[in-house]
Amino acid sequence: MSNAMRDAIDGAYIANSIRMLRSHHRGSFLVVEGESDKRFFDWFIDKGACKIVVAYGRDKALDALQRLQTPPLGGVLFVLDADFDILEGRSPPSVSVVFTDTHDLETMLLASPAFEKLLLQVAKEEKVDKFREQHGDLRACLLRCGKELGYLLWLSRKDGLNLKFEGLTLGDFINEKTLLLNPAEMVKAVANHSQRLDLKGEAFLARLTAMHDDAHDPWHVCCGHHLTEILALALRKAWATNDRGKLDGSMVERMLMLAYDEGLFATTQIYASIRTWEALHPPFIVLR
Template identity: 30%
Template sequence: MINDLTSFDIANTVSMLRSSHKGPIVVVEGVTDSRLFGKFIDRDDVKIIIAHSKDNVRRSVAEVWGKRNDKKVIGIVDADIDRLLGMTVNPPIFFSDKRDLEAMMMSSGALDDLLAEYSEPEQIEKFEEKYGSIREVIARSSYPIGLLMFISMTEGIGLYFKDMDYSYFINKKTLAIDIMKMINSVFAQSVNKSIGKKDLADKIFEREELLDDPWIAVRGHDAVAILTIGLQNAFGSYNCLGIKDGQVSGALRLAFGLDYFEDTDLYKDTVKWSARNGFVLWINQ
């Protein structure tokens, strides 16, 4: 049923809510987005609506803001590969700072807070002395996966990225990625392989030279999976041996507080725009 919802359905939901709510409405892609932004709003004054897809966010906000003249609605979406394509958005639609919200949180101080809770300080120190900061290591090991997905999408290769076995191509102790093993892993579960593995690796190396910020290419899902491997094998506390990706993602979301959110471009841009339009979105605005 959720997959059958159209942008017009979401727009109608916004319009029906107007009979009881006159304040701002934030339209987001999914449930976890709603949980995250729900921490930063006054729930009596601001409502969040889940659109269940990026396209639904964009189209529904365009409908209610443009055609129905509801000027207290904004949409927040993941940047995904749009920034890699040089694409931008205009208010009332706003991008996540990085490729998605998980990557945005991972690149913030929330990662440090999570590590303080779930890791051993001595092991962190030893790891970072050898390999660099955990944040940088995770970015280095994550962005080749994101670039491969970008290449697959933009060149119509049709590779399959779900249910990847990260432990096959991520070193459990150093968190370094083996790019050829990563490509082999993706190929093993993909049907359409219209390009050679060596050619794909070359394309990744060509693309990475163009990256100003690796986090633009990093998928949060990949970064969390790699962090989980690190917690299980390299620098986690004794109770992290069985920790799962979902637990790590949830802990990251809890650690991402208002102070970290206020440092993002997303926060700053939405504050400026909502103030110009006469309403308040966030609790500390």
């Protein structure tokens, strides 16, 4: 699907599509934010009982949720990224909305043993061991970088700055060998990338620094797409084997999904929440 087609889809379109699909599908609908979320859940759903609908954005999904209330349509479950809602004290807006355990599905994958499985298959063991000796726990290094980007994204959302993160060259502000991030260079790179040259001053950097709080769970601050891009950078450079030059964040996400099995999924809160929803909304089934 082209970007123009995705942009044309809105909450009304999604809600109307589900109402029309109900005429020949009496089972449940699982609404997810994006194509990568669909690929994740395709493996876990009961495909005879549940159909996945992609909303192409969190706001569009929430709009569709509201539109499906009047008149109410049963059997529709929304699985959405927790995003920054948990940090801001917001719960899911409906009993038919389930949040991810962490910021998003990608952070859930990285927090799981799928991360270690990926490293065993893709990274060079000697380089990983040396890096760990010099810089400490690998996840901690990823989270350290990801938190800086996460706070900047959070500030952008709070202040309506519309900063652009997709397509950033991470090597402009993250050291490829140590994975240490330079906050001032990060702000400069994102401001340039977003054509917001007014955000380069010390005052803006101070506002960003003031957002940091040790009480914030880094798994909720960090955006999964940022972390997989940082991991791809590490796998191309600091932890590289000889054939990883073209590895990017999207490829890393697919590898993590392949390394993530049903047993891991069954231990998560999101799994328990979906099972609870099923129990409260018979006869609708989502998971196999």
